[in-house]
Amino acid sequence: MRTAYIDEWGKPFSIREIPKPQPGPGQVLVRIRVTGVCHTDLHQWKGDWPSLRAVMEANNVRILGHEGVGVVEDIGPGVVRLQKGDRVGVPWMNDWDGVCEICLSGYPHWCPNAKYTSAHVNGTYAEYAVISEKAAPRIPKELSDVDVAGMLCGGxxxxxxxxxxxxxxxxxxxxxxxxxxxxxxxxxxxxxxxxxxxxxxxxxxxxxxxxxxxxxxxxxxxxxxxxxxxxxxxxxxxxxxxxxxxxxxxxxxxxxxxxxxxxxxxxxxxxxxxxxxxxxxxxxxxxxxxxxxxSIVGVTHEFEELFNLAVQGKVRSHVALVEPLTRVNEVFEKLEKAQYTGRAVLQVQ
Ligand SMILES: [Zn+2]
Ligand SMILES: [Zn+2]
Structure with a gap:
């Protein structure tokens, strides 16, 4: 699959083919259509936050992106909630254990066993990404890929x-x-x-x-x-x-x-x-x-509430820039120089 890959921290991404990931137990494989660009990506790319960079290195993660929008192409063993063909988001929260005291208190956002997209698992600047089915919100048909992308983190x-x-x-x-x-x-x-x-x-x-x-x-x-x-x-x-x-x-x-x-x-x-x-x-x-x-990020049911407000026309994204994935280096240059306001979105396919 085609990816925007970090060979060296803070150096231009290379557009590189790597093997497509396989969905594990409870996971789905999502064919990514677009992915939003978040300010966090800039810090991750530069390696600004040593603890996050250490997580990426320990998990061999070199693909950024946690605002992916795509379609479920394959499902792993034990998946019950999502089906092939569902349009879903791939946000920052990629998984949580669901059984610890914190999850059971209603706050999986702080689960000590949580996994993050683009930190523990490769991100969405790629044609495919994997995510736990419980972490992937379904997207209503009324909302466009580009409009939803920025809602997956900023929203x-x-x-x-x-x-x-x-x-x-x-x-x-x-x-x-x-x-x-x-x-x-x-x-x-x-x-x-x-x-x-x-x-x-x-x-x-x-x-x-x-x-x-x-x-x-x-x-x-x-x-x-x-x-x-x-x-x-x-x-x-x-x-x-x-x-x-x-x-x-x-x-x-x-x-x-x-x-x-x-x-x-x-x-x-x-x-x-x-x-x-x-x-x-x-x-x-x-x-x-x-x-x-x-307050930190959000999880599946909160996405579905937010999407309802968006369907009602009460919330919309201000998208400044839509570019193909191959132009990721130009987009990062603009992001770094704060040359646009609102969100940027990369078209993956
Ligand atoms: Zn973000
Ligand atoms: Zn937990």
Missing amino acids: ITAYGAVRKLVTEIRLPPGKPIAIIGAAGGLGHYAVQIAKAFGYTVVGIDVGSERVEFVRKLGADYAVDASDAERFIKDKLGGVYASLVFAPRISGYNLGIKILRTLGTLVVIGAPASSEGPFAAVPIDILVSGMKIIP
Whole structure:
């Protein structure tokens, strides 16, 4: 099968033929049609995160991509849920054990035996990929391959975070919440999803162009980060939750400042560890009653909920670039130089 292959970390991909993988027990073989390009791919390609690179090396993984859309071509022993011909997504979560305390508590996202696409198992910059059937969401026929690709990582990460406002803190619709980094690859989905959930959305980003984009996405208020604290305190008296998508500590510090008493900080964006901790000391947490909850990717039933919103026209991807897989090196150059906003999608076949 044809792949975009990493011969050397951070060096151009080579388009290379390697043997097609075989589906093992509980796995399906997916013939990939398109795959989205995620910012994580850039870090993986460069080997920026030593622990993730070590996992890739230990598993001999040299193919990136965790936003694959394709069709089930073959099924392994014991597969019961999916059939040949089903159109499915191949996202970051490739498998989890389903039997540990964490899985059984409803949080396979944190399963210690989870396997990740493009880390433990080769990714979707290839004509075929394998995934556990329980990790592959079915895609409704109303949604196009290109539209779905970005939802398989950026979209689901945003969805999982907004969903926790309902499942973890039981925040009623109508309440004001802030989305920090609202114009970004994840934040732009979060604005649409939070509106679909009925929240009053304050979208925060930096610079007039990005703020205007947030307004067009449907945020009730679109404000520049430099003015956000004053605006939110004057206009709304604070927000019930701050969802921080921006991978900057300054985004977290702003998120904490604009919370009401008993507000919730939702941790999503991951700043470089060199930026240090965010500004919350125990006494402030005690006095404010602030809760902190993390949110990371999403799993099968959450995808199906997100796709339902997309079918209803409430959530769409902003796709900037669609290119054949053979042009992956040009796309990465643009990604690295931040020459496009929204998502890029590679056509595999
Ligand atoms: Zn991703
Ligand atoms: Zn588990």
